[in-house]
Amino acid sequence: MEAALRAVVEEAIEGRRQELHQLSRFLWDNPELALEEVKAHDYLTSFLESEGFSVQRNYLLPTAFRAEYAGKTHAEQGSGGGPTVAILCEYDALPDIGHACGHNLIAECSVAAGIAVKEALRNDPTLPGRVVVLGTPAEENCGGKELLIRKGALNDVQVAMMAHPGKRDALKYAFPATLQVTVRFVGKTAHAGASPWDGVNALDAAVISYMNVSLLRQQLMPTWRVCGVVIRAGDYANVIPEKSELKYHLRAPNLEELEILWSKVESCFRSAGDATGCFVEIERGTTYKHMINNITLVQVYQAYAEDMGVCFEDPDPGLLLTTGASTDAGNVSHAIPCIHPSFKLNSVGRNHTRDFQQAAGADESQPLTRTVAKALALTAIRVMQDDELLGKVRSEFQNSGVRAVTASHEQ
Incomplete structure (x- = not known):
């Protein structure tokens, strides 16, 4: 048979x-x-x-x-x-x-x-x-x-x-387990040459976020991964960017470690909002389980x-x-x-x-x-x-x- x-x-x-x-x-x-x-x-x-x-x-x-x-x-x-x-x-x-x-x-x-x-x-x-x-x-x-x-x-x-x-x-x-995250910062436009002090720069928030995560990597476990890209961060150099958006993927060997990693990375995003005065919106996407x-x-x-x-x-x-x-x-x-x-x-x-x-x-x-x-x-x-x-x-x-x-x- x-x-x-x-x-x-x-x-x-x-x-x-x-x-x-x-x-x-x-x-x-x-x-x-x-x-x-x-x-x-x-x-x-x-x-x-x-x-x-x-x-x-x-x-x-x-x-x-x-x-x-x-x-x-x-x-x-x-x-x-x-x-x-x-x-x-x-x-x-x-x-x-x-x-x-x-x-x-x-x-x-x-x-x-x-x-x-x-x-x-x-x-x-x-x-x-x-x-x-x-x-x-x-x-x-x-x-x-x-x-x-x-x-x-x-x-x-x-x-x-x-x-x-x-x-x-x-x-x-x-x-490994993976989490997909979209982060959006909302600030305030202003004329970048005439009155930049009137603006709240969402591009700055995106840059600070990216740098925060990059510096965090030294303290991450060898089996953890954080990968991200900037999707949008303004269109004209002469306008203080009002909105920016980043997408990140976080990986860890299992769901428990993934949540620990996320708590660290989330702080990187929220602190960037605090530092620049931008509103922060974080959208958690689908979690891929290990x-x-x-x-x-x-x-x-x-x-x-x-x-x-x-x-x-x-x-x-x-x-x-x-x-x-x-x-x-x-x-x-x-x-x-x-x-x-x-x-x-x-x-x-x-x-x-x-x-x-x-x-x-x-x-x-x-x-x-x-x-x-x-x-x-x-x-x-x-x-x-x-x-x-x-x-x-x-x-x-x-x-x-x-x-x-x-x-x-x-x-």
Whole structure:
């Protein structure tokens, strides 16, 4: 039975490799920013509909979607007919440098894996379960997965998984927690030459804030990160700027440390307002939670991927690779068991560079993308087949210190 399922997965993905490559290339050629992924949404949903999935477009968010396929047992018995496994699909890009984080490959990999699981369910009526390809927009900026979680997108899902291209073949990164913050200062305009003393300078507040944070870094923990940019700070040199705006990302290994870091950085902003006389407005954005890797599930994926020739840098279950990057898949991992392995692209630069953008669109990245999709598909099928495995996955999740929270279906 195992050999037969592997053959189904192999044929499902390799038999569609041209179409999958075209999907990836379309996204790469048409990069769209967070919550603006209209072309990607339409292409992906049409593709999945053509493959026999039941698709909900604009699912809870304008550019999110849910494509599902239930096996015969699940279709007849509902939740008693096997688990629902979600394969998370990302497709937003970055300003100016497009798919420099390889989300076009994530979309291809997730769609390919979803199709392979669908084909396994279709070919074997006794296989319990349901597969969901969940289109999650806005990973780069707004925390689309957290927005979907709040609206109940995972309420009927037992396990989630995805894979991300990077510079290493890795099973489990210690993705840190991240907070996105927007800071606005409001002062008072004045003629910068004739009567500057009548003004309250919002640019000064922005500069003081930036310097405060820069000086604070000497006292920050080595695992903490604070990154910021000035979005606006005046238009004419001859006018005292009335308004300024900054955006910051704060990172720490976990949510507890993130709040400690935030208390320090917040003081930098508020003191700048006090020093200049500006009104301070601070808007906390979505918090990206630290990743909780489900090791039981990781090991299943590892076995399949290694059998296909992938060599991981972190094969030891106790080894977590460190990274300064974050992901809203961390929020998923606090809601249900989740894995987020990485696969290596041939790029000189890391993610978020032009080199990596070119690698994400290169033909040579295709074979490994398909291999990873096969490993994800086989992992999902194994979860559906093996009640004992699913029990271990759930037990590990429950013992990790988090509990699944039933979200309210806010619209």
